[in-house]
Amino acid sequence: MEAESEPYVRLATLRTLHRVVADLNAARSLAGTLQAVVEGAVHGLGFDAAAVSLVRPDGDLVVAAVWELEESALGGPAVLLGQVGSRESWDRLLGVSDHWGTLRFLPYDRGWAVGSDIPRWTGDGPLPVYTNDWHPSDGLLAPMYSAGGDLLGVLSVDRPRSGKRPGAWTREALEMFSLQASIAIGNARLRAEMQRALARLEKEQQALRASEESFRQAFEYAPSGMAITELHGVGRGQLTRVNDALCRLLGRPRAVLRQQSFADLVHPEDRGLLERTSAESGRAELRLSRRDGGYQWVCLRNSVVADAAEGPSFLLTHVEDIEERKRHEFQLAHRASHDALTGLPNGAELKARLGRRLCAQPQGPEAPAPHEAVAYSGAGAIESGYAGVMGAGSYSAHSAFDGLEGLEGLGSGAAPAHGYGLPEGRGEHAAHRAPGRGGPEHAHAVVPADAGSSNEMWVGALRSGGAAQGDKGLAVLFCDLDGFKSINDRFGHNAGDAVLVEVARRLQQVVREGDTVARLGGDEFVVLADGIGREEAKDLSNRLRTAIIPPMRIDGRAMRVGVSLGIGWAGCGMSIEEVLHTADERMYDEKRARGGAVRGARGERSHRRAG
16 A cells, blocks of 8 residues: 555646746746745645745845744744845855755754754754654755756755655655756846846936937027937938027028038038038137128037947037127127227228238349239238137128128128239238248239339339339329318318218229228328339329319318328338338328428328228
8 A cells, every 4th residue: 555655646746846937937027036945845845844045146045935834832933034144154054964866955964064053943843762853953055056057045955744854755845846946046037137227228328318308399499509410321411400599590490401511501611611610519700691791790609429339320410509799799809800990990900911911031033033923802900800800701791781881892702803812821920020021922022123213222222123014013102182181170170070081981982892992090091002113103193183172162161281292112021110211201202393382290180080
């Protein structure tokens, strides 16, 4: 009968083992899996108590689950829950135990091997009578390993209900159960890590969505223009996203702007500045085209938005409207460089334009051949006032400033045929240049030779470096009004101011486009005419005189003034003071020859009020 019951017992054990393993796989969490392990050891393998010590991330083992068939009066193994044992003590304990296959049996007489830090509970069962009886201090351990061979934990069982030390069949069943338990614990840990990762991912996605929404609102509702530009691929440089403020600023719909780039919108004169602007923290003040055909002054500030893995992704550009500030800057520059009464360039601007045209290199046989003339753009007055402020690029005004009086030639974009535009060495006075340095693109100014030797001093100063007969040069015509003081004294300063304004208007009507008419002060005017010969200069002098002499009607009265003119020539190697002084001397030569009044003190002015 006993022989027939053994297979039956084993079959029943296998059925029970199958059920508890199914319970292991059905657990939804790591805690549920651990609890299923200890309950399966008690109910399926015939032990009264079981505990699982789980390896923590720091390597130590903590009692994570316990179970006993009947709760002991002393509290049972449940008191061990949460206690921690060091990995070193556990390794020593497993090393001194008897090896029963993958199991480890620690007999009671080897209890000295149990470290003081290992959680332990001793039951109150009967002492053994026979050799194979279970002692209350005996211990049976089933180490559980991962597929990679790392220790996951240890399953401890106690008090077999048979009262005997487990036989071969129970040991084999416990080995199989511990193997399935290690698989279930590994899967549970993986599920727990996946759940934590999913929770982190969801949290990060929520934060990302919140960040994207914050960026979207900040981008879309920003009071100034914002744009996103592609940095890579076929769409490199194209505007992929713009906000309403930029659309309003340029007067263009969003769909149109998204098909363009800043290079398509920038003013032709500012294209080089845009290309030189750095992507990272770059800043540039330039003009962008509006839908109405005009141009808008803006300040572009760039920021590169980078991806941690792929590097720079796109360019975020802040577009600030600086139209009003530019308007004030041009107005201030114009006021600083122009006469308040007539709107003509003042003495400082006249000297600045001369300084930009001359260099310190005299023209002679030993001097290098002059280079081709460079075309200058924009008005010299405004550019000289902003040479140190505006930085690189050509900053001429546009249609928004067309109504400003005296800003003639700004924004034309074309190089004047006889202009005094700003070369690369802008703002650099000839007197401060090192001798012999006129710049690689500088067109040297030369003094035309005079067959009648009316300019011997100038030709002598250049020695044999003068130009051949018929060459053209930079003429300086010094104009001093005759009879102006009597008008000023007789009719008052208001009448004198009106006369000066009318004279300025008449002079501007006579000169060519690109010539400079400046008021030096009082009743003195200077005309700069580049690229003309001596005969052309004389003809210009006659036309200026003819324009000034006719009477002018001021406050219902006819008033007339005369003019004395002196023609001087400016050449490289000469100082500005020398150029103006020589033209002034020629003017006085004419005044004396015509018997006109000559001032007693040099530099005295007859009209102080509007100077």
